[in-house]
Amino acid sequence: MKTTVTIEGQECTLATITVGAYEQVALESKKGRAFNVAFIAACLLSAGDTERGTEAWVRTAQMFSPEGDEETDFLKLLKAANEVNGLKPKPVAVGEPEPAAPATAAA
Numbered sequence: 001m002k003t004t005v006t007i008e009g010q011e012c013t014l015a016t017i018t019v020g021a022y023e024q025v026a027l028e029s030k031k032g033r034a035f036n037v038a039f040i041a042a043c044l045l046s047a048g049d050t051e052r053g054t055e056a057w058v059r060t061a062q063m064f065s066p067e068g069d070e071e072t073d074f075l076k077l078l079k080a081a082n083e084v085n086g087l088k089p090k091p092v093a094v095g096e097p098e099p100a101a102p103a104t105a106a107a
Helices: 018-023 032-046 073-084
Strands: 002-008 012-016
Touching: 002 073, 012 032, 012 073, 018 032, 032 073
Parallel strands: none
Antiparallel strands: 002 012
């Protein structure tokens, strides 16, 4: 599956992650935002975009909106990456606390 988003006037195509892209972009060792950056890069790479299919390029995406009322480039990319991989993250409501981390088992 593929989808296209426009970032700074450029069309960027993201695709379902392929084995080759997964092997090139280390996903399993990352957490939080670092995972999201690598996840987006792998989706771009899976679509054949070797120029933008890097973590360095994804890190150049606008993270916050100066006006605070528009979807940022990073969020557009993350939303598209989730969509093409069949993921439907639950949105966090404004003012809602983040979910508690799972309890860890004592050794």
